[in-house]
Amino acid sequence: MSNTKVLPLLEPEAAEAVAPCCPPLTERALSAEEAERTAAMFKALSDPVRLRLFSLVASHEGGEACVCDISDVGVSQPTVSHHLKKLKEAGLLASERRGTWVYYRVEPSVVAAMAQMLKIA
Amino acid sequence: MSNTKVLPLLEPEAAEAVAPCCPPLTERALSAEEAERTAAMFKALSDPVRLRLFSLVASHEGGEACVCDISDVGVSQPTVSHHLKKLKEAGLLASERRGTWVYYRVEPSVVAAMAQMLKIA
DNA sequence: CACCTGATTCGACAAACGTCAACATAGACA
DNA sequence: TGTCTATGTTGACGTTTGTCGAATCAGGTG
Numbered sequence: 001m002s003n004t005k006v007l008p009l010l011e012p013e014a015a016e017a018v019a020p021c022c023p024p025l026t027e028r029a030l031s032a033e034e035a036e037r038t039a040a041m042f043k044a045l046s047d048p049v050r051l052r053l054f055s056l057v058a059s060h061e062g063g064e065a066c067v068c069d070i071s072d073v074g075v076s077q078p079t080v081s082h083h084l085k086k087l088k089e090a091g092l093l094a095s096e097r098r099g100t101w102v103y104y105r106v107e108p109s110v111v112a113a114m115a116q117m118l119k120i121a
Numbered sequence: 122m123s124n125t126k127v128l129p130l131l132e133p134e135a136a137e138a139v140a141p142c143c144p145p146l147t148e149r150a151l152s153a154e155e156a157e158r159t160a161a162m163f164k165a166l167s168d169p170v171r172l173r174l175f176s177l178v179a180s181h182e183g184g185e186a187c188v189c190d191i192s193d194v195g196v197s198q199p200t201v202s203h204h205l206k207k208l209k210e211a212g213l214l215a216s217e218r219r220g221t222w223v224y225y226r227v228e229p230s231v232v233a234a235m236a237q238m239l240k241i242a
Numbered sequence: 243c244a245c246c247t248g249a250t251t252c253g254a255c256a257a258a259c260g261t262c263a264a265c266a267t268a269g270a271c272a
Numbered sequence: 273t274g275t276c277t278a279t280g281t282t283g284a285c286g287t288t289t290g291t292c293g294a295a296t297c298a299g300g301t302g
Contacts, residue, residue, distance in 0.1 A: 025179040026227075032195065035169040035176070043167035047260075048156040051163070055151040058241065067279065074153065076262055081280050083260090100269055100278060106147075108241050115239035120179065120232045168290075188249065200291055202250050221248060221299055 024119045041114055044090035049073055050083045057093060057104050064105035143234045147241055162235055165211030170194055171204045178214060178225050185226035 021037055030038065045051050056070040071080050084104060087093040091110045096103050143159065151159065166172050177191040192201050205225060208214040212231045217224050 025176045028176075028180050030173050030176040032169065032173070035173045039167055039169040039172045042163050042172070046160055046164035046167040048153065048160040049260085051160045052151050052153070052156045055146045055149075055156070058146040059148060059150050075260085077279075078263080078281080079261055085280080097268080097279090102279060106241060111239050111241045115236050115241070118232050118236035118239070120227060120229050120236070170290085192249095196290085197292055198249075199251080199293080203290080206250080218249090218298080223249065 022113045022117045025117050026120055038114075038117065041090055041092065041110065044087050044092050047083065049075055049079070050087055053080065053083055054087060054092060054106075058106045064103045066101040066103055068101060070104075143238045145240045146238050159235075159238065162211055162213070162231065165208050165213050168204065170196055170200070171208055174201065174204055175208060175213060175227075179227045185224045187222040187224050189222060191225075 021034060045054060052073050053070055056073075057065045060069065067080065067084065071077060073080065075083075084093065084095070088095055088104075091107055093104045094107050096105075143155075166175060173194050174191055177194075178186045181190065188201065188205065192198055194201065196204075205214065205216070209216055209225075212228055214225045215228050217226075
């Protein structure tokens with residue numbers, strides 16, 4: 001196939017959309033588009049396996065973890081890869097290959113935006 | 122179905138599921154059961170329509186809203202009812218019938234628990 | 243009582259999702 | 273070069289989810 005394909009590291013659209021998107025949910029009602037974008041972030045954490053993977057990365061020393069360190073969550077390796085991809089597409093994780101292994105780390109600003117929305121009262 | 126400790130303010134089911142579940146995700150990795158319970162809460166907010174309904178209730182004056190006040194989110198009324206039920210089952214909303222109308226309000230402790238999990242350093 | 247309005251439940255269907263086995267790709271090393 | 277290990281991708285399958293129309297329930301009013 002083509003060797004000039006674009007790497008979906010962190011789509012500029014997602015990066016821009018997430019940062020200024022989120023007033024606290026008590027402040028005002030969300031528009032349809034805001035709800036669409038925001039729901040996508042929550043959906044990324046709505047699966048038990050994904051949530052475990054995310055917590056494994058988030059709680060790992062150094063703030064990042066190799067896939068090999070977090071693959072023991074009770075599903076097959078392709079499934080782990082699939083979930084990590086979803087977390088990456090949602091902007092919650094970033095990945096980087098260093099030699100043999102691929103490391104994932106949390107994208108703090110996106111998670112902070114989610115937390116801010118849940119600032120009730 | 123009832124377990125050891127139940128907070129008086131919450132439905133037994135919801136209190137059981139939510140109360141002791143949530144260290145910050147950076148603190149340690151979630152167990153399978155913790156992830157199961159927690160993912161259910163995030164799943165409740167993972168749909169755009171549900172998220173809009175939730176924000177409509179949360180941002181409504183007095184902290185509660187009649188179904189009739191928030192039904193205009195672009196789906197049929199049975200669908201609205203279905204989503205409100207899901208939010209209630211997840212412990213995020215509580216409902217009360219007063220005469221003709223049914224009022225929904227946010228369950229602050231549950232939302233606070235979710236926010237605490239996203240406290241990323 | 244009958245009638246009306248607000249809200250939920252039921253039944254059905256298409257779309258989205260999670261999962262796996264098989265295959266493909268990337269890098270290390272001999 | 274070839275082989276081995278670590279990740280990612282593909283294709284398929286069963287389950288779950290979101291949606292609606294129709295029916296039903298609940299409460300107020302005449």
